[in-house]
Amino acid sequence: MKARILKHKLHFKQPSGTSRGVLHDKQTWFLILENESSVGVGEFSMLKGLSIDDRPDYEQKLQWVCDNIHLGEQSLYAELSEFPSIQFGVEMAFRSLISQDPFQLFPSTFTQGKSSIPINGLVWMGTKEFMNQQIKEKIENGFDCIKLKIGAIDFETECQILQSIRDNFSAAEIEIRVDANGAFSSPQALEKLKRLSDFTIHSIEQPIAVNQWDAMAALCEQSPIDIALDEELIGVLSTSKRMKLLETIQPHYLILKPSLIGGWQGSESWIEAAQHHNIAWWATSALESNIGLNAIAQWVFLKQNPLKQGLGTGALYTNNIEAPLEVQKGYLSYNQQSQWDFKLNASCL
Secondary structure (H helix, E strand, O other): OEEEEEEEEEEEEEEEEEOOEEEEEEEEEEEEEEOOOOEEEEEEOOOOOOOOOOOOOHHHHHHHHHHOHHHOHHHHHHHOOOOHHHHHHHHHHHHHHOOOOOOOOOOOOOOOOOOOEEEOEEEOEOOHHHHHHHHHHHHHOOOOEEEEEOOOOOHHHHHHHHHHHHHHOOOOOOEEEEEOOOOEOHHHHHHHHHHHHHHOOOEEEOOEOOOOHHHHHHHHHHOOOEEEEOHHHOOOOOHHHHHHHHHHHOOOEEEEOHHHHOHHHHHHHHHHHHHHOOOEEEEEOOOOOHHHHHHHHHHHHHHOOOOOEEOOHHHOEOOOOEOOEEEEOOEEEEOOOOOOEOOOOOEEO
């Protein structure tokens, strides 16, 4: 079997704001596996400043994967515990290699185009005008669940934006989720959560920064809004520590991003721990190209999770991989009439 890495820089259609800064482009890598009869494709989607594998030796580790591809999927996965995005790319590529179609990783009524996945509409941070315009577009496009990233602009302005949604749509019409990316300070968080509860918020992701388990536990106990853990899950590698985290914090939801927590295997481990504690979850893409988005979507469809998933990032880029994935009226679907086009201007490592 041959293995090679392609490097590809994705360019955002417009700068995308988070509490950690504004994104203009996103580096990604693809693992191509080839044997006598099949080709497999996986994606390594590391996020600068967030992934635990944001390390100077990242590309060296990618080359190590190629040099040791003969070890096989499980041995490679076990050796890559400090590189969760590489674990996911390896899982993806080997699954693709053994599939009849390299892009049909988990055949289902979703990949047949007969079923779709309900998703939230993501609103990026920016000026009040920019955020309001995004909200308007999402609602016009049929989304009934809006997720707003907050914490980068003035809090009062963000409250005004939320109030404007509620002035026009009830909670039964539009579900609102917010994601603070850890932007609130511990002393101020509860007061802000009480204020946000005026707008009938479904949930808030990561209101305070990670590694404050006791403070987060107190918030989960006192908050009038359900709290979801996101960044808190990154780098928690052992089953025992995962169980301890959930026992301590007792969140209402978990947000699973396979590229950040060890791919499908890591996600399944978190799901098992969550079920043990009666904690709900949903999955979210993490700025992958359509290759990674496809892998997450096909896997999560089989879980039959009733909650709306966070899988709508495919349209962010000017130079994404052409794919049959389509978003219509708040649902992600797989259009069998469309084709994959993996011909891209990428460079080998």
